[in-house]
Amino acid sequence: MTCVIGLTGSIASGKSTVSLMFDDFGIPVIDADKLSREVVKPGQPALAEIVRVFGEKMLLEDGTLDRKRLGKVVFSNEEKRKQLNDIVHPEVRRLMTSRRDAYVKRGEKAVVLDIPLLFESNLQAYVDKIIVVYADHETQLRRLMERDGYTEREAESRIRVQMPVKEKAELADAVINNNGSKHETYEQLQLILQNWGILHGS
Ligand SMILES: CC(C)(COP(=O)(O)OP(=O)(O)OC[C@H]1O[C@@H](n2cnc3c(N)ncnc32)[C@H](O)[C@@H]1O)[C@@H](O)C(=O)NCCC(=O)NCCS
């Protein structure tokens, strides 16, 4: 039986960092953020729908989506964010479940679905176990500003539209505290996978 692990957290809490660590254990990861980029590539119906709803101004000169511009709109307007979600999320869910099912069919011991909005979108039933990657607000804000070059205001607006990571942690089967070093995070992940019988102790 494949264990389907949902990996979530809040923006810049460290999901991608943890996601890379699964590689070390030979466990495949399906990344919802990556899929959400694939489904809006030029020629895809979701991009045409975004242009219809948000206008041609959302395209860069080369015909690709102007993510920065669209981000400015949707992270400051709840209604518009919902409109975008309604265009992008069904496609992402379709790709995610078909890839998950392929891994299950192959008999992998585990597969990870890295889904930033797992709780917000009510996708708990897609997975067997949930790991929340936690970082306290200050750490999250600092890492987000450093990684993406956002002002404090821009970073806060992105954090604010998600369920607080503390609440997510309460709903998890396991929590990784990512306030410390990446090595400490790695050790926590290893222990969780051992406890779940996915990895064997060394
Ligand atoms: C608005 C867009 C164009 C901004 O692109 P940008 O390259 O700046 O950000 P990126 O896609 O890398 O997302 C970064 C993080 O923002 C958060 N985030 C993204 N979209 C949303 C959303 N609709 N609601 C809440 N948080 C979101 C997630 O934590 C994500 O990990 C893009 O985020 C998007 O298309 N969002 C809608 C699809 C979506 O919900 N993706 C996230 C989960 S699949």
Ligand SMILES: Nc1ncnc2c1ncn2[C@@H]1O[C@H](COP(=O)(O)OP(=O)(O)OP(=O)(O)O)[C@@H](O)[C@H]1O
């Ligand atoms: N334990 C850590 N120590 C130092 N830096 C870290 C640690 N964990 C993550 N970071 C850094 O913090 C930033 C955010 O981490 P990461 O990209 O993994 O978050 P994320 O949850 O995947 O974000 P998003 O929701 O935007 O996809 C990155 O620049 C990453 O290198």
